[in-house]
Amino acid sequence: xxxxxxxxxxxxxxxxxxxxxxxxxxxxxxxxxxxxxxxxxxxxxxxxxxxxxxxxxxxxxxxxxxxxxxxxxxxxxxxxxxxxxxxxxxxxxxxxxxxxxxxxxxxxxxxxxxxxxxxxxxxxxxxxxxxxxxxxxxxxxxxxxxxxxxxxxxxxxxxxxxxxxxxxxxxxxxxxxxxxxxxxxxxxxxxxxxxxxxxxxxxxxxxxxxxxxxxxx
Amino acid sequence: xxxxxxxxxxxxxxxxxxxxxxxxxxxxxxxxxxxxxxxxxxxxxxxxxxxxxxxxxxxxxxxxxxxxxxxxxxxxxxxxxxxxxxxxxxxxxxxxxxxxxxxxxxxxxxxxxxxxxxxxxxxxxxxxxxxxxxxxxxxxxxxxxxxxxxxxxxxxxxxxxxxxxxxxxxxxxxxxxxxxxxxxxxxxxxxxxxxxxxxxxxxxxxxxxxxxxxxxx
Numbered sequence: 001x002x003x004x005x006x007x008x009x010x011x012x013x014x015x016x017x018x019x020x021x022x023x024x025x026x027x028x029x030x031x032x033x034x035x036x037x038x039x040x041x042x043x044x045x046x047x048x049x050x051x052x053x054x055x056x057x058x059x060x061x062x063x064x065x066x067x068x069x070x071x072x073x074x075x076x077x078x079x080x081x082x083x084x085x086x087x088x089x090x091x092x093x094x095x096x097x098x099x100x101x102x103x104x105x106x107x108x109x110x111x112x113x114x115x116x117x118x119x120x121x122x123x124x125x126x127x128x129x130x131x132x133x134x135x136x137x138x139x140x141x142x143x144x145x146x147x148x149x150x151x152x153x154x155x156x157x158x159x160x161x162x163x164x165x166x167x168x169x170x171x172x173x174x175x176x177x178x179x180x181x182x183x184x185x186x187x188x189x190x191x192x193x194x195x196x197x198x199x200x201x202x203x204x205x206x207x208x209x210x211x212x213x214x215x216x217x
Numbered sequence: 218x219x220x221x222x223x224x225x226x227x228x229x230x231x232x233x234x235x236x237x238x239x240x241x242x243x244x245x246x247x248x249x250x251x252x253x254x255x256x257x258x259x260x261x262x263x264x265x266x267x268x269x270x271x272x273x274x275x276x277x278x279x280x281x282x283x284x285x286x287x288x289x290x291x292x293x294x295x296x297x298x299x300x301x302x303x304x305x306x307x308x309x310x311x312x313x314x315x316x317x318x319x320x321x322x323x324x325x326x327x328x329x330x331x332x333x334x335x336x337x338x339x340x341x342x343x344x345x346x347x348x349x350x351x352x353x354x355x356x357x358x359x360x361x362x363x364x365x366x367x368x369x370x371x372x373x374x375x376x377x378x379x380x381x382x383x384x385x386x387x388x389x390x391x392x393x394x395x396x397x398x399x400x401x402x403x404x405x406x407x408x409x410x411x412x413x414x415x416x417x418x419x420x421x422x423x424x425x426x427x428x429x430x431x432x433x434x
Contacts, residue, residue, distance in 0.1 A: 013412075013429075014405035015231050176393070178417045178429065182409025188231035192399025195230075200395045202427050204419045210427045212230075212395065 002143050003150045003170040006160055007069035009187070010035040010175045010209075016184035017157030022085050027098055029184060035177050038209040042066045048104040061205040065173055074146025076105050077138050079159035080113040083128070089115050096120055097128065108145040110138055112159060135166045157185040164191055172198070172214040219360050220367045220387040223377055224286035226404070227252040227392045227426075233401035234374030239302050244315055246401060252394050255426040259283045265321040278422040282390055291363025293322050294355050296376035297330040300345065306332050313337055314345065325362040327355055329376060352383045374402040381408055389415070389431040 011017050012035065019031030028035060039045050043057035044066040057063065080086075084095050097103060106125040113130050120128040129145075131138060142151045153163045163169050174187075188194070198214035205211060228234050229252065236248030245252060256262050260274035261283040274280065297303075301312050314320060323342040330347050337345040346362075348355060359368045370380045380386050391404075405411070415431035422428060 013232065014403070014408075176427070178412055178419065180405050180408045180411040182405075182407070186231070188397050188399075190399070191231075191397045194397040195395055200425060202395065202421045202425065204421050204427070208417060208419065210393070210419050210421070 012181040074149025078154035223389040229398040291366025295371035
């Protein structure tokens with residue numbers, strides 16, 4: 001049974017999954033890299049780039065959580081703001097995401113947008129498809145593309161929120177980062193009572209991050 | 218050196234320190250008792266009432282955090298909404314707080330209100346003083362009354378926020394409760410960058426709660 005999963009989704013203490021003011025230089029706006037400092041030293045993050053013999057990196061608590069992100073995943077769904085900083089009709093057709101020629105997804109990736117465009121085939125198995133559909137239909141298409149494997153909801157906050165609100169998520173890993181961002185896009189808004197749908201557990205990391213797992217009851 | 222401390226302050230995942238719609242029956246509004254379920258089984262909570270030989274209760278992780286709340290405390294400052302559900306001029310002068318004849322504070326308690334009234338002396342050493350002053354002046358008065366001991370900021374969220382915003386807090390213990398309240402009063406609003414003023418650590422409890430400590434750098 002294909003599951004719908006969310007991994008490595010970082011939020012601040014005040015529940016922001018990204019900061020204010022996304023730009024080409026600052027994908028997470030004024031949050032900068034602060035929401036993901038726990039992730040960068042991990043072996044998982046170090047291994048995301050070009051294949052190499054030994055990526056190095058930490059293999060402790062943070063990596064234990066980080067490393068599950070691609071296991072058994074056959075497709076990703078992401079919001080347009082995760083794909084890039086452009087809004088409205090596509091002005092820059094050269095933009096192919098933040099991740100270089102060989103993005104770390106290595107599967108079909110469905111980008112939710114009101115401005116569909118032809119797919120972009122990248123190196124390494126990643127193809128970006130641009131679809132103007134709601135969460136249930138996006139999931140149907142992604143599951144078909146995933147060939148029986150799981151589908152990952154890749155973010156950002158509004159996309160994650162949308163799938164949670166539609167009760168389409170089987171598993172979610174959230175990393176609570178001990179910073180107060182103050183502004184940006186909140187994860188939890190509109191999800192009152194979410195805990196009743198999930199078994200939740202938590203674990204602390206020496207990095208200061210608290211990892212939460214949400215497993216559908 | 219007298220310190221300013223906050224203990225056992227519970228917030229939901231979405232950062233609410235209390236729910237919406239406080240009434241006489243529901244001090245925390247629609248949150249009910251959900252923010253404090255972790256606290257009730259502890260030996261500390263069980264021992265808050267009338268003195269008894271053995272209060273019973275758990276002595277695990279939650280109690281380790283809960284138990285520090287009254288050690289070395291000489292006075293408390295609380296917001297008016299922690300004292301009771303009345304707003305505006307005092308209509309019911311019989312109301313003496315939620316805690317019965319012998320409140321668990323056993324020290325002077327300064328209630329911040331725009332409607333001062335004569336103090337109320339309770340059994341067991343608690344006296345409620347009603348003061349119409351800002352945080353710095355409230356702290357000055359409370360520290361004087363505390364006779365060199367520490368001052369606890371007792372809540373609710375707006376009072377805690379006010380003292381944090383004024384940079385008057387030396388220590389804070391927050392319990393993050395894995396529920397999404399959706400509405401109520403937020404703790405973190407207006408405190409962007411709070412983490413830069415504190416060393417923070419966290420610990421999980423089997424109850425599902427994550428305890429955070431904030432220690433002034």
